[in-house]
Amino acid sequence: MANLTKMMLYFQKNAQKFGESTALLSGTQSYSYSRLINHAENVAGILLGNQSDLNQSPVAYMVEPGFSYVSSQWGIWLAGGIAVPVALAHPLESIKYILQDTGAKTFICSANFTSLLSDFCREAGVRLIVWEEMPQSNPISLPEVQLDRGAMILYTSGTTSLPKGVLSTHLCIESQIKSLVEAWKYSANDHTLCVLPLHHIHGIINVISATLYVGGKVEFLAQFSAEEIFARFNQGALNVFMAVPTIYFKLIAYLESLDEIKRQELKTCMQAFRLMISGSAALPVSVMEKWETLSGQRLLERYGMTEIGMAISNPYEGERKAGHVGMPLPSVQVRLVDEANKPIQNEAGEIQIKGPTVFKEYWGKAVATKEAFTEDGWFKTGDVAELVDGYYRILGRNSTDIIKSGGYKLSALEIEEVLRTHSSVEDCSVVGLPDEEWGEIVAAVVVLKSNTSSDELNTFMRSKMPAYRVPRKYLFLSELPRNAMGKVTKNDLKVLFT
Template identity: 90%
Template sequence: MLYFQQNARTYGEAIALLSGSKAYSYSTLIGQAENIAGILLENQADLHQSPVAYMVEPGFAYVSAQWGIWLAGGIAVPVALAHPLDSIKYILQDTGAKTFICSASFTSLLSDFCREAGVRLIVWEDKPESRQVSLPEVPIDRGAMILYTSGTTSLPKGVLSTHHGIESQIKSLVEAWKYTTNDHTLCVLPLHHIHGIINVISATLYVGGKVEFLPQFSPEEIFTRFKQGALNVFMAVPTIYFKLIAYLESLTESERKELKTCMQAFRLMISGSAALPVSVMEKWEILSGQRLLERYGMTEIGMAISNPYEGERRAGHVGMPLPNVQVRLVDEENGVVEGQPGEIQIKGPTVFKEYWGKEKATQEAFTEDGWFKTGDVAELADGYYRILGRNSTDIIKSGGYKLSALEIEEVLRTHPSVEDCSVVGLPDEEWGEIVAAVVVLKSDISSDALNTFMRSKMPAYRVPRKYLFLTELPRNAMGKVTKNDLKVLFT
């Protein structure tokens, strides 16, 4: 019996989900999941790792669809609600999924394509009651979920994780972040990424806690939920904290004090999925009384490194290896380094199994001795890892120096006229690459004045040589700036 099935029976009538003004118990959740499994199986005994795509609203429908796919022996393939049809087609064609569960609101988008492609479309609101069927025994080493990478440098790759890998990720987080049955968390994250699926939903339900859903992002609604006093855990990405800070700063002093009192009672607040600017961490601590716990992870590895639940949460750092996760830094020749920056490599049971249908890409992603090559560069000091950036986008090689775009961004953000920024490397015949900055301003300032400021803060070889001003930075669904989109603006 899979872990979530066993746990759901253990917690029985306790509330698992609060969704659409309704409360759903663990018994109701697993019952609906078994119904979905029966619908998927029809006359089969086992889906035998057949991928099943699903595009349903966050909440009861989402979790029971996911669990139902797993109970039937299938591989769950969550699809982003905002995906255009071409992106959905790519996922269905790449996985070979022949079954698609969707909310009724997406039928007009999907029905013609699914009919032409021979894909069985199950509309959540119109699904039949299944007859009682015998569910298959699903080994834990089977494939469980395919999540797609962002595809910033190539077509998105499907990351296949097993049931064992997912449960290993959950157990590691439960141990490190001290989840308990009393946890009540609010899900505001998209559910085609590991942050919302594993950290928010799966780990909370693993221990018998409650997950509450917010259908659409709204700072006002988030703070309304905070004031109700039931929530005690909150996880978000830096851009969400940035927007919450802006909302808090628009309130009166008495309103801010009331909300700070509510937030101080939280057990834990976490930031992840993109680098947390130190300025955002410091502002949030002043306004909320909470020092955010920053961590590091990615689709292929789950969470790997984290600031401590108890102990110093060091600004600008992602912390230490999580339980059962091995971490090392290596140079360009794959030699282990100490006392200098290197690429992060990860090993352990939390690491994914393979890129779906891409044997060569899978082999290239691992060393011969089984370490996953993240492509992220970090340094280690006093036991804490600090991310310097990605090899491909955040490490700028200029005049023989390796420069961290993230470090330069932190300095730029300290200027009072700068609201946000992103630093990229541009090809240059003489220097290899030159530093360029894209800046969102709070108030007018010239590039010359910004340049003077930057030269007073860091060596000249790190200072941007080009500036571009935008009203906002392009970002993906998890709030990461899409730097390749910025580079073309300088050409």
């Protein structure tokens, strides 16, 4: 086992403090904080070999959620490396892109991924370490890792260009954690269930890192199953749950398939939870209201992104407004600006963020990094919002959700909310299509739960909003295309109209 240096990172200090308390539960196994940090030290020793410090070298890892994931991540950090989590569902070409873009020369993987990775890693000169086959490392002194050093690279979704690697420092990560711990009142009594992919900030920071920071427990589910999630709920140990709107949508569908006695039993169980949160995509008001009816829980909606962590949140104590993402989190500065980049009030504008939670740079992309910030250091999110009675309300993303038609700026999200109130609409997504006369026209892609026509939808929408906001084209699909975090990939929808 490695010997810890006098200077310890935040997770090292806390793991030692919480000792034999349970940190992780996966399947039938439980793992203490002591066992977790000890194994992380062993991983660090394997990574270091004869080196004294990885000196911020990127190390990729592709392992199952649970003990192997957290110990790999912590081991990379203890060795002075930059952790690069890779999605379990990524095809080889996407993995190649990440390895080539980061320049990672070491890759930790679970044994069941070796057949996918071994040939490429051998040809590319990448050291492949199979997690299950790691030997016991020799005792070694761990490097001192300052908080301003690089800690993690997460990749953007790449919907409009090639994915960019978002580099966060240890200071950035700890600042994100501390902000959430203060705002959402994490404690050692928290026991949360992780059902989110772990190449995204939602699962990594909000679920795992913040919970472990205070000595709580994180339980893992190998793959999504509504039945299994409710079985875990019914055991009575869980008290915190975080998910994306798509998951809540599926959980609602499952609950509605049960008889009244079973639904009431689960509602009684869920009412005892301390907190339930939704994020990573806009939460439809209809989903929020239906979940509250079925669970007794008013979901807390928040706003964040890979580059900034969580920035805005409805209050833990206080009114959680449907259709709004709330107020700035501790240590986060928020402002709205116009197209000339000037701060504005009482009108919609782009959200800009400043503070210690903001990422350092796009990996290897100095020009993109410079373009992402204002001259005085504000990060340009590209998301448009308005401030109403102290609560921010997201109107959409400049590039995909703000439709410029006939001189109007229309929020696709607002039009979607109205369309979802039609009794035949299961789900929908609104996009802007290029048009010579109008600049863009409004189009809607709709998933139906009962038969209706575009003419009927058009009549309904015209009764609910001005004509210039009503979709001019409709397309019906069996389901909407989404990325790993449940966001609709709107660019995929636009091409369906051509």
